[in-house]
Amino acid sequence: MEPSELKQLIDRYLNNTATEAERRIVDAWYESFDDAEKELFLSSEKEQQLKQEIYDQVKGNWYHPAGLVKTLPFLKYAAATVLFISAWWGLYKHIPKASRQKPNNYLTINTGTREVKKVDLPDGSEVWLNANSHIRISDDFQNLKQRNVYLDEGEAFFKVKRNVNRPFIVFTKSVRTQVLGTSFNINSYAELHKAVVTVATGRVQVSTHANVLGIITPGLQINYSINKDSYQINKSDASQAHSWTQGQSVLNQATFPELALTVRNIYGVQLISKNKATAKYKYNIHINTSHSLDETMKIICSVHQNTYRRKKNEIMIY
Numbered sequence: 001m002e003p004s005e006l007k008q009l010i011d012r013y014l015n016n017t018a019t020e021a022e023r024r025i026v027d028a029w030y031e032s033f034d035d036a037e038k039e040l041f042l043s044s045e046k047e048q049q050l051k052q053e054i055y056d057q058v059k060g061n062w063y064h065p066a067g068l069v070k071t072l073p074f075l076k077y078a079a080a081t082v083l084f085i086s087a088w089w090g091l092y093k094h095i096p097k098a099s100r101q102k103p104n105n106y107l108t109i110n111t112g113t114r115e116v117k118k119v120d121l122p123d124g125s126e127v128w129l130n131a132n133s134h135i136r137i138s139d140d141f142q143n144l145k146q147r148n149v150y151l152d153e154g155e156a157f158f159k160v161k162r163n164v165n166r167p168f169i170v171f172t173k174s175v176r177t178q179v180l181g182t183s184f185n186i187n188s189y190a191e192l193h194k195a196v197v198t199v200a201t202g203r204v205q206v207s208t209h210a211n212v213l214g215i216i217t218p219g220l221q222i223n224y225s226i227n228k229d230s231y232q233i234n235k236s237d238a239s240q241a242h243s244w245t246q247g248q249s250v251l252n253q254a255t256f257p258e259l260a261l262t263v264r265n266i267y268g269v270q271l272i273s274k275n276k277a278t279a280k281y282k283y284n285i286h287i288n289t290s291h292s293l294d295e296t297m298k299i300i301c302s303v304h305q306n307t308y309r310r311k312k313n314e315i316m317i318y
Contacts, residue, residue, distance in 0.1 A: 106136040130155035131265035157242040198241035
């Protein structure tokens, strides 16, 4: 039974318009809850209340995900949010298997420009999702032997709850990062043609489809070039790698495309180089997301003594 069908069925049940056969289906669904839960409800009125609450959760979680969103105050520039996936899972695990969606469906979380989200996974792990990013998990996440998360686009910082019996694996389009319990940052924006994994705590193993690239610990970073199919292991300040979760973007020896991506994520404008030399510069710069666009552009241009001009959502650097 699809979620929309289940919603309509419960609607008819609560409005006393369901057929006798349909009422038996809803009653059987309620009977699928364990006895410990039923003992909390001693009257028929409270049973009906429980069913109404279940319906409200189904309706709220499947059709109004925005209701689960909470603004994070520390990011002034972003519509930063918290998605309580664990609440969704708490409902889902009680629905009989016959009423669940088909296997291999995914719960997806996306961010837009000027948006950061904090996601609580069903296993207790936490994920911060940077702007213009996309992750997904299987709707059967909590029952699988491996805790698989797919970072299809963008950047995310993971704080993984340790479980030696269930490895936590993050898949991007180019690399796979496996841990038991640790925290690390993955930057995998498609337009940069690379994947960068930086460890904050613990240790992680990074591999491609063909080879293990290395096992890295705090203070180390794997930078994998997709176009060259090559990688480097470098020293790195992990706190700077995920400083974007706190409203700071720290760029070290960044290319112009990396700078342009950061500016777009924060301010929603396109940075364009009108100078061949500018496109080849490297940038060491801290961008505070509480600063205005004009303040940030003055800082950027001061690095190599450039000027800029804005036309609608495009900023040309000369």
